Amino acid sequence: MxxxxxxxxxxxxxxxxxxxxxxxxxxxxxxxxxxxxxxxxxxxxxxxxxxxxxxxxxxxxxxxxxxxxxxxxxxxxxxxxxxxxxxxxxxxxxxxxxxxxxxxxxxxxxxxxxxxxxxxxxxxxxxxxxxxxxxxxxxxxxxxxxxxxxxxxxxxxxxxxxxxxxxxxxxxxxxxxxxxxxxxLRRITPEIMTAYLESILGQEGISFEPEALAMIVRAGEGSARDNLSLLDQAIAHGNGTVTATTVKAMLGLGDRARIIDLFEELMGGQIGQAIETMRALYDMGADPQTLVADLADFTHLVTRIKVVPSAADDVSLTPDERRRGAELAGKLPMRALTRAWQILFKGYDEVARASNGLQAAEMALIRLAYAADLPSPDDLIARLANQPAPAPSLPPMAPIGRGPSNGGGGASAMRVESPRPVMTEAVAAQPTTLQAARPAEAPVVQPAMATVGSYKELIALAGAKRDMLLKLALEGQMRPVSFEQGKIEIALVEGANPASVNTLSARLQEWTGQRWLVTVSTKPIDGPTLRQEKEERAALQRAQAHDDPLVQAILNTFPGARVVNVKVKDELDATPPDLPPPPPEEDDE
Incomplete structure (x- = not known):
């Protein structure tokens, strides 16, 4: 039968x-x-x-x-x-x-x-x-x-x-x-979903572990169908029982306690131990992307508990997550948690795109460990407030020059530039402290109208007013013919912009408070412009400095060294000692 x-x-x-x-x-x-x-x-x-x-x-x-x-x-x-x-x-x-x-x-x-x-x-x-x-x-x-x-x-x-x-x-x-x-229709809350799954397992006569149900409820994300499908799969995977071990293997989850250990090691800057822990979880079968996602999930949990302490009572959480999550929420500052979330969120996409997910995950964890160990701006300010005042900077190296006493052709000198200092984090934070201690500023006083007595003073005034287009035009497109108070006669070079004459008249009235008559000479005027004179003078100074025997000795001693800037000795004496040297011109080597 x-x-x-x-x-x-x-x-x-x-x-x-x-x-x-x-x-x-x-x-x-x-x-x-x-x-x-x-x-x-x-x-x-x-x-x-x-x-x-x-x-x-x-x-x-x-x-x-x-x-x-x-x-x-x-x-x-x-x-x-x-x-x-x-x-x-x-x-x-x-x-x-x-x-x-x-x-x-x-x-x-x-x-x-x-x-x-x-x-x-x-x-x-x-x-x-x-x-x-x-x-x-x-x-x-x-x-x-x-x-x-x-x-x-x-x-x-x-x-x-x-x-x-x-x-x-x-x-x-x-x-x-x-x-x-x-x-x-709302997502089903973890409490209701857990009770629902327990009732179904009771009707089916299947034993289960609460931690396993918590994992299934978390993975189901509030969907009854997803939770029941996962429960069906967990029953088959566990051969008629639902245990935490089988659910971890089924979902590809790492051990939640080991994930918390990994999180603590990362936030403590223990990168060596963190890499070993991640490698152990990987050898156990955990997916690198899933590990990063678990770390981000736990970071979110700790942040939630820090903001809402009652979040630790969620029934979908494991006992380790409740206890250790609350402890970490009390220890870690909010800025460290938000920084960890951003790094893990970006690292998750990097692992998904990488050809070797484990390598990408390890690099993300290394970045997180080093970022977690960095002091916050508040800590830097507090440290600076307790430290003595920084030592004054060294005076600039004395210029090597030549004058009439050592057989030189002219009073010129060469400035040798020292390497720029590297700004540390403490120095970067120092202006904030100084700014906080700065006294109240005095009331702003309106500046008086400027006075112009010569063509060179006019160029200097344009530079002080930051009108660089007019300054360049005065130096390179115009030649002064005559200069009187309230009246200027100039000659334009070939190819100059005629509109610059009107601009000059308007700026003079604005800066001095009186009308100026600006006329253009019709007679041909030969000779270099002020810019050309300046360039010729600088070229001559560089040539003289380059031919100096002492400079030649320095250039021969240090192969690859170049004369980057030359200044007249009188100009060096007039330069305030606390000002940095001017940057080298782009066309000089």
């Missing part, structure tokens, strides 16, 4: 799919609103359900279809009390009722599919009190399909109900939303 065929296995997500509102978990607000509407006989003709995957949108639509078409011995009457199956309930639950039409908008997106609905709406239901249209993923309908549905959706026959479900509510036109009663 042949064995009786066994029925195929029904996954937990289908076996324990809610069939009435008493078994629908995590959506109490929607159930209360619908209960009041049914009790007051204020039942809308169109509903739209939105939420993330697996929170019960399609399930709610089928339960609503049962509630609309509930009929018992007393006759048809819509109700949310579905504890006793009505005449149409079994057919609706099994998806074979002729008056409950389910359509997937992902595969029926066009106007022709909607036209079939519009044509069938004209006919009354065959046996049930209402004809119910359930359209899943309604946001995938085309624009023409949405427009074709508007009129029917606004004024349907009294025996027609529409129920829409979508995960992308923003893609649904507002004209559709305005015609529907909207319900936003």
């Amino acid at each position: 042949a064995d009786a065929p066994t029925s195929p296995y029904l996954v937990l997500a289908r076996k324990y799919r809610p069939r009435d509102f008493t078994t629908l978990v995590g959506q109490d607000a929607m159930v209360q609103t619908l209960g009041n509407a049914f009790a007051q006989n204020r039942i809308h003709h169109a509903f739209i359900l939105t939420g993330v995957r697996g929170v019960g949108k399609t399930t709610t639509a089928r339960i609503l279809a049962r509630a609309f078409n509930y009929e018992d011995k007393s006759g048809p009457h819509p109700t949310l009390d579905l504890s006793v199956e009505g005449e149409h309930c079994r057919a609706i639950i099994e998806g074979r009722h002729v008056d409950v039409i389910e359509m997937d908008a992902a595969s029926n997106t066009g106007i022709n599919d909607i036209r079939e609905i519009i044509d069938s709406v004209k006919y009354a239901p065959s046996s049930a009190p209402y004809k119910v249209y359930v359209i899943d993923e309604v946001h995938m309908l085309s624009t023409a399909a949405f427009n074709g549905l508007l009129k029917t959706l606004e004024e349907p026959p009294p025996y027609v109900k529409f129920i829409f479900a979508t995960t992308e509510i923003r893609k649904v036109p507002v004209t559709i939303l305005s015609r529907c009663m909207r319900f936003d």
Whole structure:
């Protein structure tokens, strides 16, 4: 005698799919609103359900279809009390009722599919009190399909109900939303989800560890279907039991306690131990990207506990996460946590793109360890406040020059520049301290009008006013012919901009407070401009300095050395000793 065929296995997500509102978990607000509407006989003709995957949108639509078409011995009457199956309930639950039409908008997106609905709406239901249209993923309908549905959706026959479900509510036109009663289905909280999974495991007679359920609930992200699918997989992976070890291996998670150890080592700057810990977790089978994600997850947890201490009471957390997370939240400053989050967030993308994920993960952890060990700006300021004043900087090296006493041709000198000092973090933070100790500034006094007594003073005034275009024009495009108080005569070089004359007149009036007459000479004026004279003089000074025997000895002693700048001795004596040397000109070597 042949064995009786066994029925195929029904996954937990289908076996324990809610069939009435008493078994629908995590959506109490929607159930209360619908209960009041049914009790007051204020039942809308169109509903739209939105939420993330697996929170019960399609399930709610089928339960609503049962509630609309509930009929018992007393006759048809819509109700949310579905504890006793009505005449149409079994057919609706099994998806074979002729008056409950389910359509997937992902595969029926066009106007022709909607036209079939519009044509069938004209006919009354065959046996049930209402004809119910359930359209899943309604946001995938085309624009023409949405427009074709508007009129029917606004004024349907009294025996027609529409129920829409979508995960992308923003893609649904507002004209559709305005015609529907909207319900936003929430993610199921960890407390409710944990209790729900425990009840299912109790009905199945399967043993479990609370830590394993916490991992599944965290991975399910508030979706009932995702949690039940993971639970199904965990039962099969654990050979009929749900343990933390098997769930870790199934999800590719590292040991949560080792993740916390790794986090502590990184935040303590113990990079050697952190790399060894990560390598050990990797050898145990943990994925590098998952390890970085776990570190970011724990960083977020510690930050949450620091801001909201009651977050440590979350039932989805392991005992180590509750206890050690609270301890770390009390020790680590907020800036260190936010900096760690930014580094891990960026490191997660780097690991995903890298050809060798382990190497990219290790580099991200090294960056985090060194960044976590850096002092904060507040610490630097506090350290500077407790340290003695810095020693004065060394005076600049005495210029090596030649004068009439040592056989030189002219009074010139060569400035030898020393390397620029490297600014440390303490020096960079010093201006903040000095600025904090700076006394109150004196009231601003309006400067007096400038006076100009010569053409060179005019060029110096343009430089002081930071009008560099006019300064360059005075030096390179004009030659002075005559200069009197209130009157200037100039000659323009070939190719000069004539508009600079008007600019000069306007600037003089603005700077001196009086009108100036600026005229252009019509006579040809030969001779170099001031810029040309300056360039010729600098070239002569460089040549004289370069030919100096002492300079030649220095250049021969230090191969590759160059004369970068030459100044007349009188100019050096006039330079304040506390000013840095001027930068070398770009065309000099």
